[in-house]
Amino acid sequence: xxxxxxSDVSVITIDGPSGTGKGTIxxxxxxxxxxxxxxxxxxxxxxxxxxxxxGILLSNIKELVLFSLDMDVHFSRLFxxxxxxxxxxxxxxxRQESSGELASLVAVIPEIRAALSERQLAFRQLPxxxxxxxxxxxxxxxxxxxxxxLTASPQERGERRYKQLINKGLNVNLRALLLDIAARDxxxxxxxxxxxxxxxxxxxxxxxxxxxxxVFEKVLTxxxxxxxxx
Ligand code: DC
Numbered sequence: 626x627x628x629x630x631x632s633d634v635s636v637i638t639i640d641g642p643s644g645t646g647k648g649t650i651x652x653x654x655x656x657x658x659x660x661x662x663x664x665x666x667x668x669x670x671x672x673x674x675x676x677x678x679x680g681i682l683l684s685n686i687k688e689l690v691l692f693s694l695d696m697d698v699h700f701s702r703l704f705x706x707x708x709x710x711x712x713x714x715x716x717x718x719x720r721q722e723s724s725g726e727l728a729s730l731v732a733v734i735p736e737i738r739a740a741l742s743e744r745q746l747a748f749r750q751l752p753x754x755x756x757x758x759x760x761x762x763x764x765x766x767x768x769x770x771x772x773x774x775l776t777a778s779p780q781e782r783g784e785r786r787y788k789q790l791i792n793k794g795l796n797v798n799l800r801a802l803l804l805d806i807a808a809r810d811x812x813x814x815x816x817x818x819x820x821x822x823x824x825x826x827x828x829x830x831x832x833x834x835x836x837x838x839x840v841f842e843k844v845l846t847x848x849x850x851x852x853x854x855x
Contacts, residue, residue: 632749634750634753635752635770636761636766637754637756637769637770637772637773638756638757638758638766638772638773638824639758639775640763640772640773640775640824640827641759641821642809642814642821643782643806643809644777644782644786644806645832646775646777646785647757647773647775650773650775651664651755651757653841654755654848655703657845658752658755659752660753660755661748661749662703662704662756662757663745663748663754663755663757663758664757664758665741665745665757665758665760665761665765666725666728666758667700667719668741668744670719670720670724671708671715671719672692672696672728672737673726673727674710674715674718674724675696675710676689676692676731679692683727683730683734686734686737689731689736689737690737693740697709697712698744722790722805725809726809729812729813730812732759733816733818735817738764738819749766756769759813759819760819760820762824762827763822763823763824764819767824770855771851771852772827772828773827773844773847774824775832775840776829776831779803779806779807779810780803781833782806783806784799786802787799828847830844
């Protein structure tokens with residue numbers, strides 16, 4: 626279980642499935658407020674990628690936990706540019722679809738979630754933290770100052786992801802991508818521990834019909850209102 630140490634440092638959590646724009650919104654918000662940013666998905670991706678590189682089987686939970694606790698990670702500010710894992714530059718590697726798949730597989734293991742929780746809590750530093758993930762508002766920062774949960778239809782999320790990958794020059798098949806998204810959603814929301822569900826006190830935003838700028842406007846205005854009363 627995650628120990629909840631009382632903290633006066635403000636946290637804004639942005640949870641939801643992939644393809645809702647939450648990573649972009651979290652980044653824009655952290656930059657605007659000049660706060661720290663936690664991309665928690667990157668940590669699960671690093672465990673998946675790192676374990677694969679070391680030849681650790683996903684069934685070898687003991688080794689996986691040791692790896693998660695010991696991995697030496699360097700993020701550049703706001704997770705822009707370089708991400709180093711045990712001295713090796715892995716920012717492009719961890720953004721690949723295959724790494725997302727590995728991340729989703731390690732993320733169902735309760736021992737891995739527990740092993741990563743300390744690292745995530747350590748990001749909570751002044752002047753404040755924007756935390757992006759699946760369980761930021763429910764499990765890691767239940768006392769967050771403001772919680773958001775972004776959604777979008779699976780079709781829209783698939784199309785957004787498709788465009789991103791095509792723009793990167795990758796050869797992708799939209800139908801296969803939609804099936805992958807559906808399988809990953811199912812795994813993330815049905816797992817026994819820390820499933821992908823909105824916190825009861827989260828503000829839900831359906832981004833299907835909204836542009837990134839419209840979502841950001843809503844998130845920023847709400848956050849500023851809450852912070853001015855804090
Ligand atoms: O946000 P992302 O696509 O980088 O996340 C990759 C996977 O990691 C996602 O399929 C589920 C898992 N994850 C999680 O279980 N909890 C988090 N807080 C963040 C990500």
